[in-house]
Amino acid sequence: MAFTITCPICGPRSGYEFRYGGQDKGPRPDPAEMTPETWCDYVHMTDSCPGVQKEWWYHRAGCGIWFTIYRDTTTNLEVSPDSPEAVA
Amino acid sequence: MFGLHKRLWAARPVKSSYDAVIIGGGLHGLATAYFLARDHNITNVAVIEKRFIGFGGSGRNTAIVRANQRTQENLPLYKEALDLWPELTRELDFNLMFHNCGNLNLAHSEAALKAMRLQVASAQFLGIDSRLLDPKECKEVVPALDISGRPRYPITGGMYHPPGGIVRHDAVVWGLAKGCSRRGVHIHQGTEVTGIGFEKGKVAWVDTDRGKIRTPRVLNAAGGYSAGIASRLMGLRLPISVLTIQAMVTQPLKPLLHHVVSSGAYHCYANQTLKGEIVTGAHMDPWPNFTTQTTAAYIKHQAEFVTEFLPCLKGAKFMRIWGGLADMTPDMAPIIDGHVPAEGCFLDCGWGYFGFKSSTVTGRYMARYMATGECPEILQPFALKRFQEHRLMGETAALVDYSANN
Numbered sequence: 098m099a100f101t102i103t104c105p106i107c108g109p110r111s112g113y114e115f116r117y118g119g120q121d122k123g124p125r126p127d128p129a130e131m132t133p134e135t136w137c138d139y140v141h142m143t144d145s146c147p148g149v150q151k152e153w154w155y156h157r158a159g160c161g162i163w164f165t166i167y168r169d170t171t172t173n174l175e176v177s178p179d180s181p182e183a184v185a
Numbered sequence: 186m187f188g189l190h191k192r193l194w195a196a197r198p199v200k201s202s203y204d205a206v207i208i209g210g211g212l213h214g215l216a217t218a219y220f221l222a223r224d225h226n227i228t229n230v231a232v233i234e235k236r237f238i239g240f241g242g243s244g245r246n247t248a249i250v251r252a253n254q255r256t257q258e259n260l261p262l263y264k265e266a267l268d269l270w271p272e273l274t275r276e277l278d279f280n281l282m283f284h285n286c287g288n289l290n291l292a293h294s295e296a297a298l299k300a301m302r303l304q305v306a307s308a309q310f311l312g313i314d315s316r317l318l319d320p321k322e323c324k325e326v327v328p329a330l331d332i333s334g335r336p337r338y339p340i341t342g343g344m345y346h347p348p349g350g351i352v353r354h355d356a357v358v359w360g361l362a363k364g365c366s367r368r369g370v371h372i373h374q375g376t377e378v379t380g381i382g383f384e385k386g387k388v389a390w391v392d393t394d395r396g397k398i399r400t401p402r403v404l405n406a407a408g409g410y411s412a413g414i415a416s417r418l419m420g421l422r423l424p425i426s427v428l429t430i431q432a433m434v435t436q437p438l439k440p441l442l443h444h445v446v447s448s449g450a451y452h453c454y455a456n457q458t459l460k461g462e463i464v465t466g467a468h469m470d471p472w473p474n475f476t477t478q479t480t481a482a483y484i485k486h487q488a489e490f491v492t493e494f495l496p497c498l499k500g501a502k503f504m505r506i507w508g509g510l511a512d513m514t515p516d517m518a519p520i521i522d523g524h525v526p527a528e529g530c531f532l533d534c535g536w537g538y539f540g541f542k543s544s545t546v547t548g549r550y551m552a553r554y555m556a557t558g559e560c561p562e563i564l565q566p567f568a569l570k571r572f573q574e575h576r577l578m579g580e581t582a583a584l585v586d587y588s589a590n591n
Contacts, residue, residue, distance in 0.1 A: 100470070112470075116471075117471060134573065137572050141515060143424065143426065145416060145426065147410070150473075170476075171474075173474050173476055
């Protein structure tokens with residue numbers, strides 16, 4: 098299997114069962130204090146650095162849950178949330 | 186006899202200052218350096234490449250060139266790019282092997298034909314040769330096509346674009362490197378940029394693993410790595426998602442395909458190289474990754490789909506498969522900008538899978554931008570600010586979404 102993701106309900110499954118949901122950018126900006134810059138940053142901008150990132154996934158062809166994992170984008174391997182590399 | 190051949194470009198020591206530093210020894214970087222020297226007499230230029238020139242997308246693309254994109258902002262750029270290949274071949278005294286074979290893009294539904302009508306009209310409006318064909322005419326252009334009702338998605342027509350074709354990508358890398366070196370540009374391979382320094386709101390220096398270089402201009406043209414360089418070293422986050430794109434070639438076959446044939450519905454394209462191999466590709470796993478890993482699922486997909494509209498390829502064996510990085514933006518158009526986040530910082534990235542066909546012409550205009558400080562009109566629509574202003578370009582036909590938040 099080229100790429101495995103661990104679903105919190107179904108366990109490790111083929112990556113092709115999932116849909117990528119973007120880098121986890123934290124909470125949505127508060128509408129009261131929102132500027133075009135903060136909204137653009139939240140909607141479009143990402144770090145795009147090779148390495149570990151916290152990201153959203155959706156188990157499309159499975160149980161339908163949304164969840165986050167830490168993944169190393171240089172290896173496609175999941176990283177434990179307790180590991181020192183796992184910073185959001 | 187090998188000793189008779191001189192090196193095409195020289196290895197020189199890293200100087201402590203340059204008039205311009207270009208990050209990335211790919212086609213966009215080399216082309217910019219070349220035109221800085223050729224058109225603006227700025228020859229004190231360094232191209233910094235972490236690995237070797239042409240290591241990234243410049244040597245991994247499938248070498249297709251065309252100017253039948255969708256929007257009025259993009260089309261003029263690609264049109265000029267097509268005109269540049271013969272000119273550069275002469276000027277660089279290096280055979281870029283421009284094979285002007287033409288591209289045929291297949292439609293498999295009424296909706297696809299409708300979209301093509303718009304594309305053809307846009308191209309013709311700008312003086313680009315692009316025509317709509319019915320299935321029978323498609324078969325006349327490419328006799329190997331199956332235009333019967335047998336395939337899952339039968340062919341309903343096609344968009345024929347005679348000025349497009351194939352250019353040997355490595356030759357462009359080598360030719361431009363040769364041209365750069367002859368005009369005094371320094372190409373530093375195996376050199377990594379580790380930092381970018383700013384003074385009084387202007388770019389001031391670049392740190393490399395071979396020392397510090399002072400410079401008033403820096404261009405980030407690092408392809409798949411440019412967004413990471415922007416966010417890590419320039420403090421500038423970009424709307425870019427980096428995916429691995431794959432391609433493969435079959436064993437060499439007798440000549441049977443004399444055009445580039447592509448299909449949106451099957452999401453693949455195929456053309457035959459001058460050696461006889463069928464080059465085919467297009468697939469990206471839609472999650473960001475820098476692996477350049479190839480996948481078995483894709484080989485199966487490609488074999489199934491390419492033989493749907495070219496059944497004569499059944500039984501041909503794949504010889505090689507490879508992957509490269511595509512830096513995708515939400516609107517499938519590049520990010521070209523200057524003086525962000527500080528004066529003297531230039532960006533040429535987010536090309537996705539359009540980086541090869543656009544490289545030389547973008548280099549020419551980017552060189553003008555860097556030399557004069559004023560953005561040429563043709564590059565203005567690609568500014569980073571368009572995302573904040575909700576002026577995304579309609580380059581994507583909404584078949585696939587490879588944006589960062591897909």
